[in-house]
Amino acid sequence: MAGTGFSQWFWNERFWLPHNTTWADLRNTDEASFPQASDLVMIFPYSIVLYIIRIFIERLFARPLGRKLNISDVPNRPPSSNVVLEKVFKTITKNPQGERLQGLCKQLDWSERQVQRWFRRKRDIDRPSKLVKFSETVWRFIFYVGVFLCGVALFYGTNCPWKTEICWQGYPEKQMLTPLKYWYYHMELAFYTSCIVSQFFDVKRKDFWPMCLHHFATICLIAFSYCINMLNVGGLIMALHDLSDIFLEGSKLMKYSKYESLGTLGLVLFGVSFSLVRLVYFPFWVLYSVYFDAWRIVGAFPSWYFFCMCLSVLQILHIYWFSFIVKGVMTLWRSGGKVDDERSESECSASDEETTVLQHKIEGHGDASSSNGMTLRKHKQT
Known part of the structure; x- marks a missing residue:
């Protein structure tokens, strides 16, 4: 009885759904399918499958590729005994x-x-080799490209990206769950669920615990938009965030492969795509639509206020992260520096080089944020 009472309280229609809409309006029928909270149980088996796919890609594709590119797999040398x-x-x-x-x-x-x-x-004794970090980056690059193409396919032939008010027409009971929307959402959710577990086995980052918190928040917000059938605007947000992540991971791959010029170009493209997508398109198209189009077409309801608040916080974070990108690009421009994954490596290598380290974290993925850190290093001759 207590469990039933809590469930009824938690899934109160007055909070989750627009006025004059009930959960009965979103039940699956022979003619139409809608997102169901019970669908989210599948996140766990999907995340296991995705993690297995990752292992195969890293071991059967990324590592052999890294060896052909002569990426070092030599562990770091310990210092002399003292x-x-x-x-x-x-x-x-x-x-x-x-x-x-x-x-x-x-x-x-x-x-x-x-x-x-x-x-x-x-x-540096316990730090992984560059080949290990290269393999992880290959996996993330492949995944981001895959889900971004899935997002493009989701909106192909529609005007949703440009006329964002379309995202709210017929919401929620006339917007159906298609197989593509189902798999797009579940791939994203499975990815971040697997990331929470795999972080304990992956390359240890300096922002380990903040990343765990971020992944959990991302899962909660994507799942939130799924439960209330905000799939159109939610899918749009995830797709636009995946775009800049592709350039970020691509620049790391070029850096590990010793194509410094292409790595620098990838970082510049990342900065440009980040600014255009998250500082122009996101606030002036997506947020505008969430704030005003949804209010005009659907009407206000409590979970909509919550969604608006979360996206507003995300936009503030976009501005904050962009300040680090500007500083990083300026440092790169002045020094002709190299791009390193600062979270994977400390300020060090065993060389005689002095380094000037500028850390910037670029987050934002899905309805919440994803975090990546890059470092711009200025190498001096000593």
Whole structure:
């Protein structure tokens, strides 16, 4: 009884649906299919299948390709044995600075560069090879291209992307669930569900826990739009976010393959697509339609207010992330720097190069955001 009471309270039609609409209006019939909350149970088996597909792509395609491109699979070399530095590393800090760094130099009669190099190598012992990171990036690139093409197919032959008010015509009981919409939504949901689990086995990022939170929020918001049949506007949002992710992952692939010019071009295209899609199209077409077209055509209801709030927060984040892109591109322009995946690698390699690191996180995918971090490095000769 308690479970039934909670279910009735949680799925209250006054919150979820427009006025004069009930869940009975969205029940499946022989003539029409609609999104059902029970469909979301399939996320879990789909995510397992998607993860298996990822393993096959990485091992049977990405790794052999990486080897042909001469991408290094050599693990990082450990530093020389040193009792003093080992103790500092384990009990005090993994990156000494200031007076502590100078004190270690005097104690060991080493230069600052030698001490810093030792700590860099120590931090890098457990970091994966470039081939492992290349394989992960290949998988993400293939997935983003695939779901973006699925999104294009979803709106092909319609004017929804340009006349966004069409997304609300007949909402919700006259907008049917097609097989393409079903698979598009479930592919996105399965991807982020698998990401939550795979993060514990993938390359460890500096933003590990924020990414877990982000993936969970993304799943919740995409599932939210599915449950209330906002598939048209939800699909449009996911497709436009997938576009810039393609350029981001593509630029990483070029970087790992040592095609620096193409990597730089990919980063520039990412910045351009990000600004056009998320700072122009998203607010002036999508958000405008959600705020005004939905109000005029459908009318206001509580879950619509919630949806508006979430998308407004997303747009604020777009502006915030764009500031990092501008700084990164300016740094790249001034220094002719190289593009690195800063979340995968710390400020280090075992070389004698000094690096200037600028981290920027670019997020936004689906009805929530997805996170990617890139670093622009300026290499100096010492």
